[in-house]
Amino acid sequence: MSDPCFNPTDRMLTADEAINFLLERARPVSDMEQIDLFAARGRVLAEAVLSTIDVPPADNTAMDGYAVRANDVANDGILTVTQRIPAGVVGKPLNAGEAARIFTGAPIPEGADAVVMQEQCSQDRDKLTVNTKVCVGDHIRRRGEDIQAGAEILPAGTRLRPQDMGLIASVGIPAIKVWRRPRVAIFSTGDELVAPGEQIGPGQIYNSNRFILNGLLQTLDCEIIDLGSVPDSLEATVQALQAATRDADLIMTTGGVSVGEEDYVKAALDQLGSVDMWRVAMKPGKPVAFGQLGESAFIGLPGNPVSAFATFCLFARPFILRMMGVQEVMPRRLPVTADFDWPKEGPRREFVRAQLRAEDGLMKATLYPAQGSGVLTSTVWADGFVEIPEHTTVKQGDSVTWLDFLELLS
Ligand code: AMP
Numbered sequence: 134m135s136d137p138c139f140n141p142t143d144r145m146l147t148a149d150e151a152i153n154f155l156l157e158r159a160r161p162v163s164d165m166e167q168i169d170l171f172a173a174r175g176r177v178l179a180e181a182v183l184s185t186i187d188v189p190p191a192d193n194t195a196m197d198g199y200a201v202r203a204n205d206v207a208n209d210g211i212l213t214v215t216q217r218i219p220a221g222v223v224g225k226p227l228n229a230g231e232a233a234r235i236f237t238g239a240p241i242p243e244g245a246d247a248v249v250m251q252e253q254c255s256q257d258r259d260k261l262t263v264n265t266k267v268c269v270g271d272h273i274r275r276r277g278e279d280i281q282a283g284a285e286i287l288p289a290g291t292r293l294r295p296q297d298m299g300l301i302a303s304v305g306i307p308a309i310k311v312w313r314r315p316r317v318a319i320f321s322t323g324d325e326l327v328a329p330g331e332q333i334g335p336g337q338i339y340n341s342n343r344f345i346l347n348g349l350l351q352t353l354d355c356e357i358i359d360l361g362s363v364p365d366s367l368e369a370t371v372q373a374l375q376a377a378t379r380d381a382d383l384i385m386t387t388g389g390v391s392v393g394e395e396d397y398v399k400a401a402l403d404q405l406g407s408v409d410m411w412r413v414a415m416k417p418g419k420p421v422a423f424g425q426l427g428e429s430a431f432i433g434l435p436g437n438p439v440s441a442f443a444t445f446c447l448f449a450r451p452f453i454l455r456m457m458g459v460q461e462v463m464p465r466r467l468p469v470t471a472d473f474d475w476p477k478e479g480p481r482r483e484f485v486r487a488q489l490r491a492e493d494g495l496m497k498a499t500l501y502p503a504q505g506s507g508v509l510t511s512t513v514w515a516d517g518f519v520e521i522p523e524h525t526t527v528k529q530g531d532s533v534t535w536l537d538f539l540e541l542l543s
């Protein structure tokens with residue numbers, strides 16, 4: 134989307150156009166910090182991690198057994214056990230006709246070239262009988278077979294998982310450079326909103342989006358500046374945006390981004406910064422707004438809770454991941470089998486809430502019966518979204534595209 138004349142407000146955008154437009158404008162946070170490896174989960178590497186050592190650092194045994202010279206076994210099969218090498222101990226060189234009792238992880242003694250599993254030997258005092266054929270290299274983990282000194286073990290931009298932390302630890306590094314966490318300010322718009330725990334009056338509803346957004350941002354390990362809910366007035370919206378922009382890299386709101394008379398987010402942003410209102414051809418979802426307010430980016434999500442949830446997962450999440458410095462930001466799309474009919478094609482791409490289960494060797498998706506954008510229960514029942522493209526019908530047994538909540542909510 135490099136067309137300089139492209140104006141996203143001209144017409145209905147496809148979901149792909151909207152995501153491309155957003156990602157082109159996502160600026161990674163530029164401050165890095167050094168943190169302890171213990172605190173690394175979910176953080177994003179600002180620098181590649183290189184190893185200065187081989188892992189494993191020495192040839193060692195993958196089994197409990199006996200270190201031998203393969204050739205000795207081929208010749209005779211009876212050896213003399215001359216030493217015992219537990220993990221953490223370096224043995225003596227092994228001479229011809231000798232075997233070393235050895236335990237998993239212990240370094241292979243000089244002279245030995247194979248390990249025989251203890252189950253395949255019998256030992257009588259210092260006499261060892263080997264009851265199997267032995268080849269050079271059997272059950273030996275070679276020095277550097279996992280990592281070689283000088284290798285890049287993780288590239289910059291990696292969002293660290295427990296196994297990444299383990300890999301970094303395995304090369305002896307106790308602290309790493311990561312990008313600062315993005316600071317995200319949020320508020321919900323709507324005169325009708327009441328906080329849980331308060332008495333609800335006529336015409337009012339409880340504010341659920343606030344909790345959805347908090348939870349979603351927690352999954353991304355963002356710093357959250359929660360400004361609560363804001364009444365439907367230009368003045369209140371301007372004030373909230375001014376407060377939000379003080380510290381935030383990103384401001385996110387829910388509701389108030391339609392073109393109704395009670396929707397003040399666009400007016401307030403027009404006054405303070407800039408904003409594009411989009412009608413994105415997706416369901417649930419439109420409208421979404423993107424803008425800039427001083428140093429803060431702005432994403433306005435729809436008010437309907439399911440729409441807010443879906444647009445966060447599909448648009449805001451990749452945008453925030455990019456801000457966090459992550460390279461791969463798009464969720465994985467997997468083929469699954471439809472266990473439903475979708476007879477009526479529509480002009481908008483649909484993200485329907487579905488459960489996934491294995492049956493007859495297939496992964497089958499079933500739809501929640503109520504797909505309205507206010508039915509939050511659908512998101513609780515579901516394991517993910519089935520993505521149904523524009524102008525498409527689906528018949529039971531067709532292959533459809535699956536987006537898993539396990540990924541979208543992590
Ligand atoms: P809006 O986009 O402000 O027109 O809101 C669309 C719908 O979503 C309306 O039915 C609102 O009452 C509802 N809604 C907006 N914000 C929230 C919220 N924070 N929690 C629950 N429902 C909301």
Ligand code: MG
Nearest residue numbers: 322323388389
């Ligand atoms: Mg509203």
